[in-house]
Amino acid sequence: MLVGVVGKANVGKSTFFKALTLANVQIENYPFATIKPNHGMGYVRIECADKFFNVQCNPREGYCIKHNRFVPVDLIDVAGLVPGAYEGKGMGNQFLDDLRQADVLIHVVDASGGTNELGEPITPGSYDPCNDIRFLEIELDMWYLRLIKKGWDRFAKAVQQEKDHKEKIVKDITKHLSGLKVDEEMVEEVLSKLDLDRNNIYSWSEEDLKKIAIELRKKTKKMIIAANKIDVPVAKENLEKMKKEFPKYLIVGCSAESELALKEASKNGLIEYTPGDSDFKILEPDKLNEKQKNALNFIKKNILDVFENTGVQQVINLAVFDLLKYIAIFPGGINKLADSDGNILPDCFLMPPGTTALDFAYRLHTDFGNNFIKAIDVKNKITIGKEHKLKKEDVIEIMSGK
Numbered sequence: 001m002l003v004g005v006v007g008k009a010n011v012g013k014s015t016f017f018k019a020l021t022l023a024n025v026q027i028e029n030y031p032f033a034t035i036k037p038n039h040g041m042g043y044v045r046i047e048c049a050d051k052f053f054n055v056q057c058n059p060r061e062g063y064c065i066k067h068n069r070f071v072p073v074d075l076i077d078v079a080g081l082v083p084g085a086y087e088g089k090g091m092g093n094q095f096l097d098d099l100r101q102a103d104v105l106i107h108v109v110d111a112s113g114g115t116n117e118l119g120e121p122i123t124p125g126s127y128d129p130c131n132d133i134r135f136l137e138i139e140l141d142m143w144y145l146r147l148i149k150k151g152w153d154r155f156a157k158a159v160q161q162e163k164d165h166k167e168k169i170v171k172d173i174t175k176h177l178s179g180l181k182v183d184e185e186m187v188e189e190v191l192s193k194l195d196l197d198r199n200n201i202y203s204w205s206e207e208d209l210k211k212i213a214i215e216l217r218k219k220t221k222k223m224i225i226a227a228n229k230i231d232v233p234v235a236k237e238n239l240e241k242m243k244k245e246f247p248k249y250l251i252v253g254c255s256a257e258s259e260l261a262l263k264e265a266s267k268n269g270l271i272e273y274t275p276g277d278s279d280f281k282i283l284e285p286d287k288l289n290e291k292q293k294n295a296l297n298f299i300k301k302n303i304l305d306v307f308e309n310t311g312v313q314q315v316i317n318l319a320v321f322d323l324l325k326y327i328a329i330f331p332g333g334i335n336k337l338a339d340s341d342g343n344i345l346p347d348c349f350l351m352p353p354g355t356t357a358l359d360f361a362y363r364l365h366t367d368f369g370n371n372f373i374k375a376i377d378v379k380n381k382i383t384i385g386k387e388h389k390l391k392k393e394d395v396i397e398i399m400s401g402k
Contacts, residue, residue: 001326001350003042003319004102005077008132009119011110012228014038016256017077019312022263038077043070044320045276045313049330049395050345052379058343065274071328071348073320076102100179104319105223107136111239111253112232125234130245133225140221144213145206147180152209156202169198181220190215222323225251226315231258231302250318254311258299262310265296276313278304321392325353329360332378332395351390358386361398371400 007013021040043062048069050057062070078098109132114124159172174184194211227239230253239253262280266273273280303310320326330348338344349363362369375384378395
């Protein structure tokens with residue numbers, strides 16, 4: 001799974017990325033500070049299974065704070081987007097190519113309206129952030145259309161000449177668009193919805209292809225809106241406007257700068273803070289200078305007390321669990337939760353929706369899948385079969401032969 005962090009230049013996108021990862025990324029107040037994509041590891045937050053068993057886990061990857069498990073997720077922060085990216089303007093070609101493998105997009109928008117369409121700073125409130133949502137849709141749709149049209153005439157003629165081409169058309173189109181991570185089920189749903197003439201694919205107009213592009217983009221590039229800079233007074237009003245105008249999207253008010261400041265302070269031992277929480281505790285008040293005290297007071301008063309969190313952790317959780325419908329599964333034993341080194345519940349895997357016990361066995365090791373005998377739901381102490389669909393935060397033991 002790959003989560004793409006996208007948006008036009010200068011909206012706080014790299015700050016948002018760093019707040020998720022604490023990666024050493026370039027943060028500057030001018031367009032195209034991000035020239036090459038930044039890769040990093042963000043973390044989704046779940047209730048750790050160790051709480052159920054009243055033990056303390058020892059994560060191999062990620063970390064756990066007070067029975068809150070933070071599971072790693074691969075992130076990519078790409079070059080800032082400008083209108084006309086699909087035509088190659090700005091860093092357009094690189095931006096779109098970098099996004100090709102992303103499974104879900106976090107679109108960071110300047111909710112304060114303080115950044116114009118070119119990514120240039122302007123007076124907050126003088127630009128409508130709804131425009132950013134519209135233009136990203138257009139850029140992605142036109143990019144998809146361009147990829148579909150590439151070699152389409154030759155492809156359509158070849159398909160038309162095939163025997164039983166009507167029955168094979170879904171498979172052929174899926175293969176033609178393999179770079180967009182579409183599958184046959186998606187293509188079938190789109191063609192059925194649009195009711196296109198499958199007997200004469202060559203007759204499909206550019207408008208028909210555009211409709212296909214839009215529908216496939218919706219299916220393969222799910223998106224959540226991170227309405228950043230929510231601490232600016234006008235931003236709250238803009239947030240409500242965006243929610244009203246785009247009810248189809250999850251739109252979350254957030255302050256990437258606040259989240260980054262809290263994580264840095266926690267990292268340096270100045271405060272106790274769990275990402276996603278509604279408060280923090282100052283540990284070393286004497287070590288805080290006046291500027292730091294004022295910053296923490298501002299975050300508490302204007303962000304946490306008003307919105308209950310900075311929004312950053314909530315955005316990535318919603319992207320992974322609500323949009324992609326992934327579930328977190330722990331390997332564990334009915335009689336032993338620790339691995340051979342004594343680490344308790346060391347692993348947690350993010351699995352796609354519909355994952356079965358057999359799927360999970362293969363995720364752990366090919367041999368477990370090939371030699372699967374049964375699985376055990378450790379929490380409920382019951383045996384489950386290979387077709388049993390797992391649910392979030394299950395602890396599963398796989399029994400396999402040699």
